Amino acid sequence: MPKELWKGNEAIAEAAVRAGLQAYFGYPITPQTEILEYLSRRMPELGRAFVQAESELGAINMVYGAACTGxxxxxxxSSPGVSLMMEGLSYIAGTEVPAVLVNVMRGGPGLGNIAPAQSDYNQAVHGGGHGDYPRIVLAPSSVQEAIDLMGLSFDLAEKYRMICMVILDGSIGQMMEPAEMPEMKPIVDRNFDWATNGAINRERRILSSIYIDPPAEEVANLRLGKRWREVQANEVRYKEYYLDDAEFVIVGFGTAGRVALSAVRAARTEGIKVGLLRPITVSPYPYQVIDQLAGRVSGFLVTEMNMGQMFDDVRLAVRGRVPVEFYGRTGGVVPFPDEILAEIRRIAAGQWTTDRDPRDAWQARMVSVLER
Amino acid sequence: MQKEIIIAGFGGQGVLFAGQVLAYAAMDTGKIVTWIPSYGPEMRGGTANCTVVIADEEIGSPLVKHPPLAIALNLPSLDKYEGLLAPGGTLIVNQSMVDRGAKRTDIHVIFVPCNEIAEEIGDKKLLNMVAVGALLTALPELTLKDVEKALEAHLPERHKHLLPKNYEALKRGYETAQKIPA
Known part of the structure; x- marks a missing residue:
């Protein structure tokens, strides 16, 4: 198919349709409303289900019910709306049914603002709903990648009977880039052996997240854990830039990752050997590649549009062997490449933070950044 | 090659569409491109702006602080972007909407009476295409023909009858800017 200029939010909607989306349930919130708006026209046109629910709670529980049918x-x-969905998300996870949830993140906490942010990383990757549950989280950094990952998200959710979240920020949602849509996939009845889709001529099936008997819940959680190890072994995805001869490495996902790419290129023209690792799956996290890099580079710089959340995962992989620096913008502020370039230059001059939490050092440096 | 362009003006001046036309022309000529609007509350009646990045390899940041190229369609945009332009850059200013000259001497500032030219052509809404035409004098990566073809290929069918006047606006903007000594 030829490339067309697609706006991120609309591209996500169309990519989901082409991946065989059968039912969509949502509630409007900026900066993701174009997804809902697009699907409100597109889904009925194809005879598929579109429901604007009465709230985010309604929407996620409709997703839960429909997911049970396979x-x-x-x-x-977007962020505040996703927070409202956390109870339902935990029930979906506990029931082991596949579902896809897209979070076009905005500045927070609280009502915050509608500007781009990555501050729901921990909610998506490490927490959110209650209980022990794993989840797959994909983080596109461009419109094309968002399209490609939408198709993948449904496949992964079904393969592992797991929630698959796609997290991006408002700038990718609002940005237009040339992109190629995949062919329209036909709707197929996957006939899952767990789906509650009408017990005609077969045994009745029950889907639930209730395990009154604690040992039974423990068995269920261990089953989820076993499945998660399969995900960790098979589904890690990331993109490398200029790593071959890199003396130190930036780690950034989504928009922060692509802004860092501009800074890395600028640094390369100054002769600074810096590389970039951009995680595409942030859950499962590419611990292994960072672990290997930690054995041969002099350190890392983590860039995020939050207060330093993925930073902890990088440190977990590095295990104290080399310094890990942090540079972030938060509250809906998107960093410019020159800010990250200034950090690269500082590090290239050997000024690593070794005496305190690099996030404290970053906050101290932010005083002069904010004055600029 | 990478070129960044910021287009700014009041809501309703066709700021976002002007950027999209450049993005389409870049895409159709095989380049990598990003188009990103400001989408904050300022959209409601205040200033609007968009950033277009044209490159021949994967684009990093879609936003840029000091662009080499900008279009200011009104005075607030001139006030904001004159100071931000990269040294040596080119700023196209809609002369019809400003009451002052340029302050900086290390950039090229090209004043084009976009409203008047658009009105002469017979459609005041074409002021954005006049400005785009003027910008092309400083953007050798795209030709007038590239932009004309992009309009033809991507303008909705119901607007196709407007193509000749759009072409004229682009051309008039280009020629006006060309006549101004650098």
């Missing part, structure tokens, strides 16, 4: 279902929202 249909391809999803919801989309």
């Amino acid at each position: 249909a391809r279902v999803m919801s989309t929202s």
